[in-house]
Amino acid sequence: xxxxxxxxxxxxxxxxxxxxxxxxxxxxxxxxxxxxxxxxxxxxxxxxxxxxxxxxxxxxxxxxxxxxxxxxxxxxxxxxxxxxxxxxxxxxxxxxxxxxxxxxxxxxxxxxxx
Numbered sequence: 001x002x003x004x005x006x007x008x009x010x011x012x013x014x015x016x017x018x019x020x021x022x023x024x025x026x027x028x029x030x031x032x033x034x035x036x037x038x039x040x041x042x043x044x045x046x047x048x049x050x051x052x053x054x055x056x057x058x059x060x061x062x063x064x065x066x067x068x069x070x071x072x073x074x075x076x077x078x079x080x081x082x083x084x085x086x087x088x089x090x091x092x093x094x095x096x097x098x099x100x101x102x103x104x105x106x107x108x109x110x111x112x113x114x
Contacts, residue, residue: 007033010095014056020049021068029053034092036066036079043068043076051078058094062087 014029014037021043030038037051047068054061066078080088 007035007092008095009033009038010098012056012095012098014053017052018049021047030075032091032095034088034095035083036069036077038075038077040074041076042074043071045069045071047076048081049078051080055091055094057098058090060087060090060094062091 009031010033011031012029014032016027016029016037016039018025018027018039018041025041027039027041030040032038037053043049045068049066049068050063051066052061052063062083064083065081067081068076069079070077083091
């Protein structure tokens with residue numbers, strides 16, 4: 001049985017540098033949370049991967065390790081292993097602000113009189 005998610009996922013495509021498993025390459029994220037990231041790539045459950053990416057509009061650059069916790073045809077979910085709690089909180093806050101701006105933009109597009 002899957003455990004409930006601790007962190008909210010945010011759809012966000014980033015360039016992610018990955019090193020581990022059978023691959024070492026740049027990839028793209030599908031979504032991200034403060035606790036992990038899903039990426040394009042063929043990995044196996046349990047693979048340990050070095051992960052590096054920049055969080056847009058934040059000045060944050062993340063270097064951490066992740067463990068592949070799920071796979072699905074060309075996609076893999078990585079749980080961050082050793083992310084500093086302060087950085088985890090900063091990522092969560094940046095993602096929250098981006099989501100709020102996106103919702104506000106959607107509201108304006110649906111009702112231009114605002």
